[in-house]
Amino acid sequence: MREEIEKALDVLKRGGLILYPTDTVWGIGCDAANAAAVQKIYTLKKRDDSKALICLVNNYGMLEKHVDNVPKMAYTILDIAVNPTTIIYDAPAGIAENLVANDNTLAIRIVDHEFCKKLIRYLGRPLVSTSANFAGKPTPKSFKEIDEAILKGVDYVVNLQKETIAKNPSTIIKLGSDGGVKIIRE
Template sequence: MPDQNTEIKNALQVLKNGGLILYPTDTVWGIGCDASNPEAVKKVYNLKQRKDSKALICLVADDRMLKKYVKQVPAAAQNIIDVTDKPTTIIYDEAQNLAENLIADDGSIAIRIPDDDFCFWLSRKFNGAIVSTSANISGAPTPKSFKEIAPEVLKGVDYVVNLQREKICDKPSSIIKLSNNGVVKIIRE
């Protein structure tokens, strides 16, 4: 049986070298890369056959890391994170220290702090944000399990994490846009 520490070590090597990983998250299987590497981010868009005008989600380990990528984290963000009982991605204004092609045209970025041991340790040991976008070609259904991931996605990444392959995922995270001016907008429930 695969060991989590070995899988983290293998995934870290790929992330540090600008490659793509396929990994289990707290929601669905994700395609990931170093969120500060524009060439790696471009590879994700190419693999998904997705326009780079449509922003991607990032995962960070904790609040401390979140502050590295968002100029001003609204106070309401922590309240939302604390009270939600399901995975929630928050879109923040004024992204920083990330690949330009990852940041939306309005300067915002979607970030989630996952409630998942593997994702936490991967991000913590990487010491940075990791792209997390569903493991499908743009427009195709989001795979609910590892078995549903398309062969072209499997072949298009540099490393496939060998953990949680039996896990079934119901749906992706909720997405909330939390503007610095206090406006809250639910993008996806």
């Protein structure tokens, strides 16, 4: 695993894209603070850049560093969540502007996956995570279902867990500044 982290980290630091396993599905990722790398993901996925991407962090400390005011409800939701859960937060900070949605929000998940946690820790910043498919196409359930053009479009494919069948994408919840909770994806 150490060698894979080093290779992926090198690519991320140079502004490249990686394809990597997560606690949900295979993801296309980049340094969340690198706007040019984020744009590469939108281009590769043929995705409208008005559709926000998810970021992964490795712990509450990193979450709090990139969200001005984490609502108390977020901690409650994350503590009781059975499945990987992404929360949309207001007023993100310290990430590329083209990751921030038009309403000044960002979707963030505290990842529970050993490779991802270590990679994020060494990178020192959030990692973009979006499913390894073209916009509008089904999310691959395994590595072998990933389109060849996606495989060729990234700078590095992490050589771990290629035989693992993916879980479902994360639940996405939006927390309103008024305290409201809205489930976007179950």
